[in-house]
Amino acid sequence: MKNKSVIMLSIIVEPNADGHLVSVSGIKGAFAEGDTIEEAMFNCVDVVKMIFVYRLERHEHIGFNQVEFTPKTRMTVTVPVGL
Secondary structure: OOOEEEEEOOOEEEEEOOEEEEEOOOOOOOEEEEOOHHHHHHHHHHHHHHHHHHHHHOOOOOOOEEEEEOOOOOOOOOOOOOO
């Protein structure tokens, strides 16, 4: 497995008329909608990746909390699970 960088994000999940809205405070333009919380989260992750690449290409400050991810890295994350 290759070493990868992982970005740790705190997200805000809100219900809206079309399902759910997920946003990342502190990152302008980082928001997305989805029919479910999971879909909105995945859509928002895609948006964050695009913002990340755009900022790298422009040599701008990324402003994300990066963690070096290796085969020995362990982390705990919280994910919503609908029942």
